[in-house]
Amino acid sequence: MEVREGLFSRRVLYMEIRGQGTLPLTRTDENLTPREIEQKAAELAYFLGVPIEVF
Numbered sequence: 001m002e003v004r005e006g007l008f009s010r011r012v013l014y015m016e017i018r019g020q021g022t023l024p025l026t027r028t029d030e031n032l033t034p035r036e037i038e039q040k041a042a043e044l045a046y047f048l049g050v051p052i053e054v055f
């Protein structure tokens with residue numbers, strides 16, 4: 001998750017693909033709370049059968 005501070009702060013959930021870079025998973029106009037982003041990440045990880053890595 002990346003948070004950009006400023007007049008309009010945005011939180012964006014990204015998926016990192018090894019060797020391919022990052023892919024944004026939430027729309028930039030979708031201003032989600034950290035809890036909502038955490039929930040979306042957990043649901044996606046469960047669906048894909050992959051672990052969540054926090055860094």
